[in-house]
Amino acid sequence: MVLWIGVDDTDSLQGMCTTFLATEIVRDLTEDFDLIGYPRLVRLNPNIPWKTRGNGAVCMRFGEGVGRPFVVGSIAGRPIQAYSRGRTISEQAAVADRIAPLVERWSRFDDSTTNPGFAVLRGQPTPTLYWRAVRGVVSKRSAKASARGLGVVRSYKNGRGLIGALAAIAWRPRDRTYEILTYRALEAWSTERRIAPESVIRMDHDFPSTFNNYDYANDRAVIAPRSPCPILFGIRGDDPAVLPAAMSIIDGERPERWLIFETNQGTDDHVMSRASPRPHLTVRLEGDVSSLPRVLAGGHVVVRVGPIDITAYEPSKQFRSVVRNLLPGDRVIAMGAVRASPATLNLEKLCVVSAVSVVRKVSNPLCPACGKRTKSLGRSAGFRCPRCRTLVPRDAARWEAVERPLAPGWYEPPVGSRRHLSMPIKRMLRSSHTALPVHVGLAAQAREALLRDLRGTSPMPLGTGLLNSEARDPETGL
Numbered sequence: 001m002v003l004w005i006g007v008d009d010t011d012s013l014q015g016m017c018t019t020f021l022a023t024e025i026v027r028d029l030t031e032d033f034d035l036i037g038y039p040r041l042v043r044l045n046p047n048i049p050w051k052t053r054g055n056g057a058v059c060m061r062f063g064e065g066v067g068r069p070f071v072v073g074s075i076a077g078r079p080i081q082a083y084s085r086g087r088t089i090s091e092q093a094a095v096a097d098r099i100a101p102l103v104e105r106w107s108r109f110d111d112s113t114t115n116p117g118f119a120v121l122r123g124q125p126t127p128t129l130y131w132r133a134v135r136g137v138v139s140k141r142s143a144k145a146s147a148r149g150l151g152v153v154r155s156y157k158n159g160r161g162l163i164g165a166l167a168a169i170a171w172r173p174r175d176r177t178y179e180i181l182t183y184r185a186l187e188a189w190s191t192e193r194r195i196a197p198e199s200v201i202r203m204d205h206d207f208p209s210t211f212n213n214y215d216y217a218n219d220r221a222v223i224a225p226r227s228p229c230p231i232l233f234g235i236r237g238d239d240p241a242v243l244p245a246a247m248s249i250i251d252g253e254r255p256e257r258w259l260i261f262e263t264n265q266g267t268d269d270h271v272m273s274r275a276s277p278r279p280h281l282t283v284r285l286e287g288d289v290s291s292l293p294r295v296l297a298g299g300h301v302v303v304r305v306g307p308i309d310i311t312a313y314e315p316s317k318q319f320r321s322v323v324r325n326l327l328p329g330d331r332v333i334a335m336g337a338v339r340a341s342p343a344t345l346n347l348e349k350l351c352v353v354s355a356v357s358v359v360r361k362v363s364n365p366l367c368p369a370c371g372k373r374t375k376s377l378g379r380s381a382g383f384r385c386p387r388c389r390t391l392v393p394r395d396a397a398r399w400e401a402v403e404r405p406l407a408p409g410w411y412e413p414p415v416g417s418r419r420h421l422s423m424p425i426k427r428m429l430r431s432s433h434t435a436l437p438v439h440v441g442l443a444a445q446a447r448e449a450l451l452r453d454l455r456g457t458s459p460m461p462l463g464t465g466l467l468n469s470e471a472r473d474p475e476t477g478l
């Protein structure tokens with residue numbers, strides 16, 4: 001048993017970062033106590049309307065370390081060690097009194113959306129609190145109730161941060177990843193970051209257990225935030241042991257401190273597999289595509305699947321081409337956040353379970369009586385000879401298969417437009433969460449060829465009936 005410390009909602013869109021506050025707490029408390037396990041960075045429901053930047057809370061455990069320590073960070077030249085197990089310390093109130101001034105110093109009280117809260121507990125609140133906070137909406141009252149009798153809670157302003165602080169403590173990892181976060185020297189804050197992109201590519205290649213480092217589709221490094229916060233960069237991965245070596249490969253500005261966090265990032269913990277699509281939830285649903293894709297103003301692409309429209313938004317870039325290439329009858333698994341207005345599922349990942357076959361008519365049949373080429377009588381109506389008026393059934397025409405550019409398998413947005421909690425397909429494969437193949441995008445030529453076929457001739461998804469091919473306008477045919 002150890003002391004559990006949770007902190008949340010100290011940052012703002014204009015700067016600061018709750019994880020930096022965590023390094024300050026670690027720096028202060030490790031002078032008298034031992035850090036037990038990795039500090040934790042726990043992301044909560046990304047669809048909460050009042051969330052701060054990444055909706056991330058932190059949790060740290062302190063006690064009297066048992067066994068051999070391991071290095072989890074470095075602050076101002078001092079190595080930070082942690083122990084995998086620890087004995088409890090009793091100075092709960094004293095610890096809270098040490099944390100309060102740090103929270104007060106490093107929180108953005110000037111920002112109306114920043115509502116800090118922290119807790120120092122002897123044990124964890126029920127795991128249900130974490131699951132509700134990562135998937136749904138939790139009230140401050142019920143969060144507080146789950147910590148009753150466990151220790152000290154403090155909150156500032158409207159105190160909403162207490163919800164995340166307690167939920168972070170309540171996290172019992174079912175799946176976990178790690179992130180090494182590096183921080184800039186105080187005098188460098190809000191200046192431009194210097195990070196050599198080619199060193200990020202090198203690191204990405206040399207450390208295959210890391211993920212979300214470089215957006216190859218858009219040719220940019222994505223390890224550094226673009227906000228004026230104290231973070232220099234962060235590297236995410238499955239193996240914490242290699243992260244310091246991965247960090248040292250990055251060329252450019254040197255970090256003043258770094259710390260490895262255990263996190264729920266990249267775990268899909270926020271996704272509900274059996275929920276009906278309601279606003280603020282992230283759901284996984286399987287169904288058949290029932291419309292042709294539409295491209296909206298702004299470049300968003302929408303298609304109907306079962307009970308709901310699914311949308312690939314413009315920032316998901318190349319991922320939109322996957323949705324643009326869906327056809328009615330394709331079977332898909334869609335994962336994403338449900339928006340109330342317009343009612344749509346904002347895609348985070350898409351799996352093409354099966355794609356319908358598309359055939360096109362190569363030529364009309366010849367008249368069996370006189371040998372003249374027949375004319376079409378409209379869709380599903382067959383053919384007639386223009387000379388002797390003999391009728392010929394529709395299936396007498398010659399058809400050929402059109403190659404779809406959309407192979408079955410999983411697709412995801414480029415690295416730069418993924419959510420913190422979304423499990424990258426790279427991880428799904430590693431943890432055998434999927435048996436289906438993976439695709440990062442579509443071959444442009446294959447796509448163009450399909451579009452030509454759709455517009456120019458007569459596409460027909462088998463098993464879903466005929467598109468209105470004679471009108472030469474598949475969009476209005478359904």
Ligand SMILES: [Zn+2]
Nearest residue numbers: 367370385388
């Ligand atoms: Zn004829």
